[in-house]
Amino acid sequence: xxxxxxxxxxxxxxxxxxxxxxxxxxxxxxxxxxxxxxxxxxxxxxxxxxxxxxxxxxxxxxxxxxxxxxxxxxxxxxxxxxxxxxxxxxxxxxxxxxxxxxxxxxxxxxxxxxxxxxxxxxxxxxxxxxxxxxxxxxxxxxxxxxxxxxxxxxxxxxxxxxxxxxxxxxxxxxxxxxxxxxxxxxxxxxxxxxxxxxxxxxxxxxxxxxxxxxxxxxxxxxxxxxxxxxxxxxxxxxxxxxxxxxxxxxxxxxxxxxxxxxxxxxxxxxxxxxxxxxxxxxxxxxxxxxxxxxxxxxxxxxxxxxxxxxxxxxxxxxxxxxxxxxxxxxxxxxxxxxxxxxxxxxxxxxxxxxxxxxxxxxxxxxxxxxxxxxxxxxxxxxxxxxxxxxxxxxxxxxxxxxxxxxxxxxxxxxxxxxxxxxxxxxxxxxxxxxxxxxxxxxxxxxxxxxxxxxxxxxxxxxxxxxxxxxxxxxxxxxxxxxxxxxxxxx
Amino acid sequence: xxxxxxxxxxxxxxxxxxxxxxxxxxxxxxxxxxxxxxxxxxxxxxxxxxxxxxxxxxxxxxxxxxxxxxxxxxxxxxxxxxxxxxxxxxxxxxxxxxxxxxxxx
Numbered sequence: 065x066x067x068x069x070x071x072x073x074x075x076x077x078x079x080x081x082x083x084x085x086x087x088x089x090x091x092x093x094x095x096x097x098x099x100x101x102x103x104x105x106x107x108x109x110x111x112x113x114x115x116x117x118x119x120x121x122x123x124x125x126x127x128x129x130x131x132x133x134x135x136x137x138x139x140x141x142x143x144x145x146x147x148x149x150x151x152x153x154x155x156x157x158x159x160x161x162x163x164x165x166x167x168x169x170x171x172x173x174x175x176x177x178x179x180x181x182x183x184x185x186x187x188x189x190x191x192x193x194x195x196x197x198x199x200x201x202x203x204x205x206x207x208x209x210x211x212x213x214x215x216x217x218x219x220x221x222x223x224x225x226x227x228x229x230x231x232x233x234x235x236x237x238x239x240x241x242x243x244x245x246x247x248x249x250x251x252x253x254x255x256x257x258x259x260x261x262x263x264x265x266x267x268x269x270x271x272x273x274x275x276x277x278x279x280x281x282x283x284x285x286x287x288x289x290x291x292x293x294x295x296x297x298x299x300x301x302x303x304x305x306x307x308x309x310x311x312x313x314x315x316x317x318x319x320x321x322x323x324x325x326x327x328x329x330x331x332x333x334x335x336x337x338x339x340x341x342x343x344x345x346x347x348x349x350x351x352x353x354x355x356x357x358x359x360x361x362x363x364x365x366x367x368x369x370x371x372x373x374x375x376x377x378x379x380x381x382x383x384x385x386x387x388x389x390x391x392x393x394x395x396x397x398x399x400x401x402x403x404x405x406x407x408x409x410x411x412x413x414x415x416x417x418x419x420x421x422x423x424x425x426x427x428x429x430x431x432x433x434x435x436x437x438x439x440x441x442x443x444x445x446x447x448x449x450x451x452x453x454x455x456x457x458x459x460x461x462x463x464x465x466x467x468x469x470x471x472x473x474x475x476x477x478x479x480x481x482x483x484x485x486x487x488x489x490x491x492x493x494x495x496x497x498x499x500x501x502x503x504x505x506x507x508x509x510x511x512x513x514x515x516x517x518x519x520x521x522x523x524x525x526x527x528x529x530x531x532x533x534x535x536x537x538x539x540x541x542x543x544x545x546x547x548x549x550x551x552x553x554x
Numbered sequence: 555x556x557x558x559x560x561x562x563x564x565x566x567x568x569x570x571x572x573x574x575x576x577x578x579x580x581x582x583x584x585x586x587x588x589x590x591x592x593x594x595x596x597x598x599x600x601x602x603x604x605x606x607x608x609x610x611x612x613x614x615x616x617x618x619x620x621x622x623x624x625x626x627x628x629x630x631x632x633x634x635x636x637x638x639x640x641x642x643x644x645x646x647x648x649x650x651x652x653x654x655x656x657x658x659x
Binding site for chain 2: 154163164167237258259260299302303365368371380386389390392394395396400401403404405406414419420422423426427430433436437439440441443445446447481491497499527
């Protein structure tokens with residue numbers, strides 16, 4: 065095993081025992097990124113000077129015998145939506161192609177304080193709007209298991225980097241599935257926490273009632289370690305929950321015997337790839353063998369989730385992206401009058417998918433259309449949320465596929481917005497309901513002419529603030545299987 | 555029916571063009587047609603929500619209940635002011651410079 069294949073937990077142990085230094089492993093990652101990033105496109109910015117300085121600082125602390133944590137000296141990378149002081153932060157958009165933040169967001173700060181080493185900023189769909197990482201102004205990301213296929217999006221760079229061992233772990237963001245969907249397509253673990261569990265201060269806003277930051281890692285334990293670090297109240301975010309954060313690693317190893325897992329029938333319909341259904345059903349049998357009980361539940365408004373989301377999310381995005389006007393920072397088009405400056409700066413700066421969503425969002429909020437679209441969507445959101453509340457009367461968590469099929473080919477859906485949007489059919493309802501969900505690998509599709517086997521992921525969906533239970537259930541499955549040990553050959 | 559569909563499509567295109575202006579965007583005629591076509595398709599799709607009876611439902615703006623968050627009214631320094639101004643596309647000392655907005659009389 066290469067040292068770059070180590071998990072956070074494994075590396076931390078080696079660093080504390082001084083078997084490895086943070087500087088050594090950081091250099092190994094930087095070399096690997098230099099070799100593989102041109103092929104995979106995972107990174108927008110690599111910051112070797114910053115990384116090595118942080119690594120050396122971590123090594124000094126450990127040499128002095130200072131009290132250190134599980135992330136001290138561990139090389140990570142962040143989706144380029146997170147604000148990092150002094151390090152270019154583009155959101156994969158031309159409108160921010162020269163934006164270097166003068167401050168650290170809370171995520172960046174908490175990871176810095178934990179001693180993590182920042183290798184660089186990861187590629188994504190522009191402003192987190194996309195499911196394939198094909199809508200970046202800085203190139204497409206490739207799936208490390210099959211480079212002719214998408215990695216999923218919008219946190220495609222994060223998923224690719226973790227799967228390809230271009231960093232030990234990453235943070236992504238999930239507004240409609242953008243952590244879980246690429247995690248599933250790249251065969252890694254990803255968690256979308258309960259809305260408000262992790263601050264949104266320091267994460268460039270897309271849809272404020274849906275956005276959540278979360279870890280993307282090789283293992284469930286690593287995911288719990290990272291969530292321990294980033295979760296918790298932040299006075300800078302008025303929607304941040306002022307509630308205690310449990311020690312999530314304490315849930316690992318607890319038995320699942322007697323827990324009830326719900327299988328929502330709408331997630332196993334005709335139209336879902338049979339290999340995906342089979343893999344998730346096989347996973348449910350592993351849980352049965354561990355003593356969990358399976359319960360059939362229904363989420364009857366599932367098919368309305370995607371249209372609901374594609375009214376609410378663009379509406380909120382159109383408001384959040386109004387700030388990009390060329391006045392204070394970012395791209396400015398030289399124009400003689402102010403309105404032309406706004407129009408040209410924005411039109412030149414935004415890519416096609418972001419532009420489409422701004423148009424949709426502005427329309428559904430406009431006078432005469434607000435009630436028929438936006439208000440109606442908010443009411444359907446109530447129905448979707450209530451579906452989950454009723455399901456949780458019968459079970460402790462839900463088990464479902466993340467995606468209706470494995471990763472599709474590059475270019476396959478880029479001209480068909482509806483087909484692209486339907487990729488998120490199983491992830492979006494969770495965001496609308498504000499619930500936590502953990503994605504983890506549960507198999508591979510069969511080898512076919514034209515592409516190697518592709519990862520299949522499942523998700524565990526829980527009640528609000530049940531991240532610990534999800535880690536407990538996810539870890540139990542992981543320890544019975546070997547999917548998390550597989551690596552793409554690169 | 556076809557005539558009615560065409561009228562609806564035309565109305566929708568006009569409205570979308572006005573929306574583009576509201577959103578402070580600007581396109582060539584062919585680009586505009588491209589976005590009208592794409593936006594129309596999406597709006598047609600999301601109109602499926604019309605199948606549901608929603609009159610008596612309460613809207614959900616946030617899935618989990620949120621309350622107004624207050625802090626004490628204390629002045630806090632902004633240490634990044636200099637760095638923020640350095641990012642300005644155009645500046646005049648401590649001011650962001652923009653094209654003239656008031657006509658000369």
